[in-house]
Amino acid sequence: MTSARSPHIRQIAAVAGAVLLGPALAWAGTTETLSVTVASGDFSSWSIDGTPDPPLTLVRGRTYVLDLTGVPAFHPFNINTINTTGNGNRYNSGVTNNGATGETDITFIVPNDAPDTLHYNCGNHGAMNGPITIISEEVPIFKDGFEP
Numbered sequence: 001m002t003s004a005r006s007p008h009i010r011q012i013a014a015v016a017g018a019v020l021l022g023p024a025l026a027w028a029g030t031t032e033t034l035s036v037t038v039a040s041g042d043f044s045s046w047s048i049d050g051t052p053d054p055p056l057t058l059v060r061g062r063t064y065v066l067d068l069t070g071v072p073a074f075h076p077f078n079i080n081t082i083n084t085t086g087n088g089n090r091y092n093s094g095v096t097n098n099g100a101t102g103e104t105d106i107t108f109i110v111p112n113d114a115p116d117t118l119h120y121n122c123g124n125h126g127a128m129n130g131p132i133t134i135i136s137e138e139v140p141i142f143k144d145g146f147e148p
């Protein structure tokens with residue numbers, strides 16, 4: 001074994017240990033709820049947790065709930081592969097109720113093979129959109145107190 005390879009092998013062993021411990025990965029199921037409304041009642045932007053059209057960063061393996069309470073039916077919220085209106089470019093892997101409005105939540109369990117970039121759009125109004133960056137989180141090898 002070369003010295004260059006051995007840190008990598010140690011890391012694999014540590015990851016295997018984390019999987020066996022189970023609770024070390026409890027964080028992977030984290031669910032975050034984002035409150036989506038229509039900014040100022042107009043057609044110029046979404047408001048997500050109070051911010052107009054914010055860039056979103058989502059983590060693979062986590063679950064996101066988009067709470068669309070109060071969003072009118074003419075503002076369907078789409079998670080798309082590109083920045084566009086309409087409903088022909090939805091990214092549906094791991095997504096439940098893509099294009100929903102009103103009392104229906106959208107749930108997005110970000111798959112491990114999700115692309116690095118997606119987009120959110122209103123199906124009808126081009127100004128209502130923002131970028132989604134998908135990232136992977138490091139496995140927290142030392143998260144449970146193996147190191148301070």
Ligand SMILES: [Cu+2]
Pocket residue numbers: 043074075076122123124125128
């Ligand atoms: Cu709209």
